[in-house]
Amino acid sequence: MGATMLVPALTMLLVVLLLVGEVKDILWLRVATKVPASLGFILYGWQCGALDGHADGIALFVALWLCAFGDWFLLSREKKPFLAGIASFLLGHVGYLVVFAMIGVSLPAFGGLALIVGAFALFVWRWVGPHAGPLKPAVAAYIVVISTMVAASGASAALDPSPRRLTLLAGAVVFFISDLCVARDRFIAPGPQNRILGLPLYYAGQLLFAAAAS
Numbered sequence: 001m002g003a004t005m006l007v008p009a010l011t012m013l014l015v016v017l018l019l020v021g022e023v024k025d026i027l028w029l030r031v032a033t034k035v036p037a038s039l040g041f042i043l044y045g046w047q048c049g050a051l052d053g054h055a056d057g058i059a060l061f062v063a064l065w066l067c068a069f070g071d072w073f074l075l076s077r078e079k080k081p082f083l084a085g086i087a088s089f090l091l092g093h094v095g096y097l098v099v100f101a102m103i104g105v106s107l108p109a110f111g112g113l114a115l116i117v118g119a120f121a122l123f124v125w126r127w128v129g130p131h132a133g134p135l136k137p138a139v140a141a142y143i144v145v146i147s148t149m150v151a152a153s154g155a156s157a158a159l160d161p162s163p164r165r166l167t168l169l170a171g172a173v174v175f176f177i178s179d180l181c182v183a184r185d186r187f188i189a190p191g192p193q194n195r196i197l198g199l200p201l202y203y204a205g206q207l208l209f210a211a212a213a214s
Contacts, residue, residue, distance in 0.1 A: 004047055008207045011040030015203045022195040031075055038068035041206040049214030056102040057213050063095025064210060074182075079135075082186070086138050089179075093142075093149045096172070096209070100152040103165070110155035114148070121147040124180065131187040139183075150176050164212045171208030178202035 014037040021029030042064050050061035070088035073081045121143050132139045153172035157165040181198025185191065 004044075007040055007044045007047060008211075011037050011044070011203060011207060012200070014040065015200055019192075019196055019199060022199070023192040027075075034071055034075060037203060038071040038206075041203065041210045042068055044207055045210035045213040048211055050210070052214060054214070056099050059095055059098045059102060060209060060213050063092045063099065064206065064213075066092035066095055067206060083135070083138060086135075086142055090142050090145050093145045096149050096168075097145070097152055099168075100149070100156045103156060104159055105152055105155035106159040107155070109158035110151055113151040113154045113158075117147045117151045117154075124183070128183045128187050139187075142179075146176055146179060164214075167208050167212040171205045171212065174201050174205035174208065178205060 014033045018030060018033040018037060020026070021033060042061070045061050045064050050057040050064075066088050070085045070092060073085035073088060076082070125140065125143055128139060128143075129136060150172045153165075153169045157169040159165075178198045178201035181194045181201070185194035185198070
């Protein structure tokens, strides 16, 4: 295994241990694995050249950090840390949007994808919204931002279907799916099964973003 692939491999190993902590509800194990797992995709972004001087790489690196802070806030099940986590992830998605704006998107493709992703986002809102209670404004804002980010990722790949942009697209889509698991766990049907699916998808998505940092 190459040295560059060691960090993502160790990150996903930590995710497996994190899932044990989630299923067994062992707080110390969750903390001991989630904190370094999130540092793992940050380290991988650095390894892949996020700080080599390109503005879009630096923006992506900042977005990775914001998402890591969101992970750590969500170690708590309480409302205030959950809101802080939503805010961190929302800013992270804004960071990824900045990346796509920097590298360029196809505006016609963005318009078409915004309609498609927006229609699905409306379905998600009708699914989650009635259960969100006082968190409705935060959840609505989050759905809008992540949906826009996914549309931008597709429009970026449409402009130039290079391996880097396709990797960013894959990361965005996987991230979006993982967030559906978070929404189901928080608002619809809480249970470890949501995290068993959502956490590996989430970390895979972040590692894909990190891999496209250069």
